[in-house]
Amino acid sequence: EIDKARRLLGLPREVTLSEIKDAYRRKAKEYHPDKQRPGKRKELSQKMTQVNKVYKILMDYVEKYRFCFSEEEVKRNDPDRDIRRFSKDWLGGR
Template identity: 40%
Template sequence: MTYPDLMKALEIFGLTDRVTLREIKRRHRELVKRCHPDAGAAADSTEIRLINAAYRLLVDYAENYRFSFSEEEFYEQNPEERLRMQFEGTPLWNVR
């Protein structure tokens, strides 16, 4: 897998560069359902194969990703907690 392959898979799915595994799975179901011949779509097996290949690539990457549990990564994922940590206890923070 190369980075351009990963970006192409995200493009096929119409996703941004920060997504969850749940979002990838949900989007895969949507795309396959839309392209499936039983849904009234023209039978285009090439498109379904492309979607499934992109899905396998994204899921493989997401499942093998090593998560960082560093404090900096936590605050990047939870910006409201960064603000709480920075300003909690100040007079303006506790104003209601």
């Protein structure tokens, strides 16, 4: 169910919370029935209902996810770690 939800929002396997919210906003703009032609209102309303459902599934999962704040886990998931290491090596340890 989680995998299907992320695919329906067009998300890759690894994302941030901000990326989930951005994907939801994009889909909401695309499918919101008030923003489209009247002839497509019913179809778009159904799609918007589906977008809301999968967003709720993903947000429920994220809200229940247990984070580990151990020093080694934080270091392992530091997005700037590789940049610092590369620049240190490339600049000769400066």
